[in-house]
Amino acid sequence: MDITGASALVTGGASGLGLATARRLAAAGARVTIVDLASSVGAELAAELGGSFAAADVTSVEQVAAAVEIAAAAGPLRVVVNCAGIAPPAKVLDRDGSPSSLADFERVISINLVGTYNVIGQASAVMARTEPGDDADRGVIVNTASVAAFDGQIGQPAYSASKGGVHAMTLPIARELARYGIRVLTIAPGIMETPMLMGLPQAAQDSLGQQVPFPARLGRPDEYARLVMAIIDNGYLNGETIRLDGSIRMAPR
Numbered sequence: 001m002d003i004t005g006a007s008a009l010v011t012g013g014a015s016g017l018g019l020a021t022a023r024r025l026a027a028a029g030a031r032v033t034i035v036d037l038a039s040s041v042g043a044e045l046a047a048e049l050g051g052s053f054a055a056a057d058v059t060s061v062e063q064v065a066a067a068v069e070i071a072a073a074a075g076p077l078r079v080v081v082n083c084a085g086i087a088p089p090a091k092v093l094d095r096d097g098s099p100s101s102l103a104d105f106e107r108v109i110s111i112n113l114v115g116t117y118n119v120i121g122q123a124s125a126v127m128a129r130t131e132p133g134d135d136a137d138r139g140v141i142v143n144t145a146s147v148a149a150f151d152g153q154i155g156q157p158a159y160s161a162s163k164g165g166v167h168a169m170t171l172p173i174a175r176e177l178a179r180y181g182i183r184v185l186t187i188a189p190g191i192m193e194t195p196m197l198m199g200l201p202q203a204a205q206d207s208l209g210q211q212v213p214f215p216a217r218l219g220r221p222d223e224y225a226r227l228v229m230a231i232i233d234n235g236y237l238n239g240e241t242i243r244l245d246g247s248i249r250m251a252p253r
Helices: 016-027 042-049 061-074 102-127 157-180 202-209 221-233
Strands: 007-011 031-036 052-055 077-082 139-144 182-189 241-244
Touching: 007 016, 007 061, 007 102, 016 031, 016 042, 016 077, 016 221, 031 042, 031 061, 042 052, 052 061, 061 077, 061 102, 077 102, 102 139, 102 157, 102 182, 139 157, 139 221, 157 182, 182 221, 221 241
Parallel strands: 007 031, 007 077, 031 052, 077 139, 139 182, 182 241
Antiparallel strands: none
C-alpha cells in the first residue's frame, strides 16, 4: 500500500516504539499524527516530522475521537499504530501475603487493552468511509502486544492479561473489518530498548540481552518500526500476531 500523502496515526508516538514508527512513516511520505499525553514532548516531535500532535488519553472516547479527526483532516487515514501502554509490575499477593491492588490491575487492562480497542473503534469508523486504494485496501491497523502475552513472568499478571487480550481480539476484529478492506495485525515484541529498559544499569541491560538466543541483544525500536512498514507493504498479511523477539521464550522470573 502506497502511503505517500496518506494520514497515519500513532498512539504512544512520543517515545520508544511509537516514535521510531512515526519517524519511519514520515520518511515514507505519510502525514503523521502523534497521539500521546499532554505532558509528553509529542508536539515538538510532531513539528519535527512535519505532522500533527493530538494530546489524548487512549481510554477517553472523546479525546481519541478528536485525535482521529485531526489525523483524518491531514489526508485519507490509512495507517493506525497502537503503541500506547504501561507495564508496572505487580504480583497477585504482596510481600505480606495480602491481595495486591485491584485498581492497579484494572488500570493496566484499561490502558493497554481497552485503550487499544477504543482507538481501533474510533479509527476504523473513519477508515471505513475512506475511498479505497489499490486492491480495495482502505488501510491497516497495527496493535502492540508482547511476548508476555504468551510467556508471562511472575509479577506480570495484569500486563500479560492485557497483552493477551490484544492478541486474542486481533483475529475477530480482522474478520469483522475485512468487509471494509481494513487489515488488522498485532506485533508482539520481546525485550526492546524502550525508555523503561534503557533506564536500567548497563549491566542489567546486557544481562537481559544475553537471554535472547539470537541476536543476543535487546531489540531496537527501529526494528519494530521496520516490521510495521513491512506489514503496510504486504497486503496479504492480515489477522495475525507476529512475534519480534529473537526467538526468546521468557523464564518464570
